Amino acid sequence: MRLTCPLCGARDRREFTYQGEAVALSRPDPDAGPEAWNTYLHLRENPAGWRDELWYHEQGCAAWLVVTRHTTTHEVRKVQLARDVAKAEGTA
Template identity: 60%
Template structure:
């Protein structure tokens, strides 16, 4: 799979470190019980199809990138800097 870094251009995915789902997670309240914290820390959806994932360009410029891709075909639909995705 090839990922286009907004700074460095197209690179092999082995230069990047997958950090998980890029959609906002809802953090439990500080007084939430252990089940809520366990769910928040350890359980994630693993959808088949289109996703938005957060990747770190570890072997490159160090940018945090949101990658829109399909988990079935590995087709990358687009990339953008994470800070721009949040605004």
């Protein structure tokens, strides 16, 4: 499996560390209440399909990436800098 880092180009999977579903970019407000925080911390979707994930290019440029990956085919549709995604969503 190879991921195309927006900065470094196509690199082997062994250069990356997987973090999980890209929920860290939409952190609830501190006073959003226990329900929202419970969901943010513990509840995850487990789709057989497309999912946005956070990957860390640890052995490369040290950027956090949002990888849009199909969980059954492993097809990767899009790789973006997490910083750009957060900026676009207004969370950074």
